[in-house]
Amino acid sequence: MDANLQKKYQFIEFLLLFKGVLTRNELVIRFSIGEATASRLIASYIEQYPNQMVFMGARNGYAISESFTPHYEHSVEDALQYIAYGKISSQLPIEKYGNEYLKSLTNLSVVLVSKITRAIVNSEWLKIEYLSTSSGKTVKNIKPHSLFKAGGSWYFRAFDVPDIENIDSISSLSHELIQKCYKTFKFSRVLDAVLNVDRNEIPLVEHEVSSERDDDWNRYRHVQLIPHPKALHPESQMLDLGITDLGVREIVISEALLGFVLIDLRVDCSRNAELNPYEYPLYLNNLRELLNVSSMKIAPGFSL
Numbered sequence: 001m002d003a004n005l006q007k008k009y010q011f012i013e014f015l016l017l018f019k020g021v022l023t024r025n026e027l028v029i030r031f032s033i034g035e036a037t038a039s040r041l042i043a044s045y046i047e048q049y050p051n052q053m054v055f056m057g058a059r060n061g062y063a064i065s066e067s068f069t070p071h072y073e074h075s076v077e078d079a080l081q082y083i084a085y086g087k088i089s090s091q092l093p094i095e096k097y098g099n100e101y102l103k104s105l106t107n108l109s110v111v112l113v114s115k116i117t118r119a120i121v122n123s124e125w126l127k128i129e130y131l132s133t134s135s136g137k138t139v140k141n142i143k144p145h146s147l148f149k150a151g152g153s154w155y156f157r158a159f160d161v162p163d164i165e166n167i168d169s170i171s172s173l174s175h176e177l178i179q180k181c182y183k184t185f186k187f188s189r190v191l192d193a194v195l196n197v198d199r200n201e202i203p204l205v206e207h208e209v210s211s212e213r214d215d216d217w218n219r220y221r222h223v224q225l226i227p228h229p230k231a232l233h234p235e236s237q238m239l240d241l242g243i244t245d246l247g248v249r250e251i252v253i254s255e256a257l258l259g260f261v262l263i264d265l266r267v268d269c270s271r272n273a274e275l276n277p278y279e280y281p282l283y284l285n286n287l288r289e290l291l292n293v294s295s296m297k298i299a300p301g302f303s304l
Contacts, residue, residue, distance in 0.1 A: 005044075010072040012045050016053055016064045017110075018079040020118035023061035030088070064118070076108040080154050080187075083117045084147045106188040108154070115193040116156060120144045123210070126158075129192040130185065137191070144185075145211040150260035154187040157217055157256060159209040182214040184256060184295070216256040216294060223258070224285035225249045228268055228277035237281050248285055259295035259302075270301030 001009075011030060015022045024038040033041070042062070046053070049071055053062040081087040119126045126144065131137050144158035160183050162173075211217055226248055227237030241249035253261050262269055268280040269287060280300055284290070287302075296302050 006072075008041055009045050009048065010074075012042065013049075013052070013070060013072050014074055014079065014082075016062070016068060017070060017074060017114050018083060018117045019121045020064045021056075021061060021121065022053060022063075070110075074110060076110055076113050079110075079113065079117065080147065080149070083120065084149065106153070108187055112190050112193050113187060115195050116144055116187065116190065117147070119195060120147060120156065124195060127194045128190050131189045131191055142185070143209040145209065145214065146217060147187075148257060148260075150257070151263055155184050155260075156187065157182060157184055157211070157214060159214075179215050182216060182256075214256070217254055219255045220252050221255055221258060221290060221293060222286070223251050223253055223262075223290070225251065225265070225267060225282050226285045228281050228283045229273045230277045231281060232277075240281065255293045256295055258290065258293050259298040262296075262299040266300070268301050269296070269299040271303070275301045 008027075008031060012022060012027070015026060022042070024035050024042065027033065027038040027041060028035055031038075051065055051067045053068070054065050055061075056063050075089075078089055081089060115126065118124065123143070123145075126142050128140050128142060129137065130140055141161040142158040144156045147154060147156040149155070160181050162177065162181055225241060227234035227241070231237055238244065243249055251261075262284065265282060266280045267282045267284050268275040268277070269284045271287065273283050284299075290296055291304065
């Protein structure tokens with residue numbers, strides 16, 4: 001088979017596996033081809049690999065079939081980058097001048113990750129077995145809505161059905177409790193995942209769960225960064241921050257991501273700049289304004 005055609009077939013399968021849906025438009029954008037060519041490409045794939053997808057109508061395109069079987073290898077990292085940020089990675093055969101360091105300590109499961117990403121794309125419920133540092137191994141009914149990468153690891157935001165007896169409707173829960181159900185999960189800690197669970201088994205299944213209703217995900221804060229007060233040469237941190245005087249660099253970050261970003265940027269978030277300025281060259285200048293942000297609990301040096 002022609003290598004170029006194989007590449008296109010692989011992408012079709014990639015979309016079915018990680019998004020659960022396939023449309024002509026995505027092929028048109030990816031390969032800069034016309035709609036007629038995209039239609040012929042899909043027909044050709046179906047002829048080569050039958051029973052991989054189900055036609056859902058002209059508007060909805062194709063959906064992954066229950067008998068779907070991958071015929072190509074797929075990168076979990078590439079899939080997450082594509083679903084999260086719309087990025088396609090490629091490597092050109094040119095002379096290289098860099099040293100590629102370890103990208104991730106964890107080899108994520110294609111099977112588990114694809115179930116989670118399909119649930120995100122298609123707004124579906126999942127039953128997962130999850131291992132957390134606080135609760136150990138638990139079984140959860142969740143509805144994931146978004147994903148992100150921080151500190152070399154991948155995470156997703158999801159609505160986690162609370163373990164409260166006699167929950168019949170969302171009206172019985174306060175807004176505060178509902179918002180506490182929106183949590184951040186780590187892909188590598190998902191031990192098992194089941195799609196297409198019996199909706200009758202899930203309390204609040206009819207509740208409108210989405211990224212738009214996740215307050216922490218949508219509420220943004222202004223973060224003021226300055227060179228660490230104990231730095232011997234703060235002018236070096238000024239260059240890092242892109243400022244020319246002893247001023248403040250302000251960035252805007254989602255509350256859900258705030259703690260992760262401060263870790264990535266190595267920002268000292270202690271009250272009195274107590275961390276090592278060589279390890280944490282930046283300091284959080286407006287700590288008081290951010291004390292009530294839930295993700296701050298993981299920020300370097302943070303304490304209430």
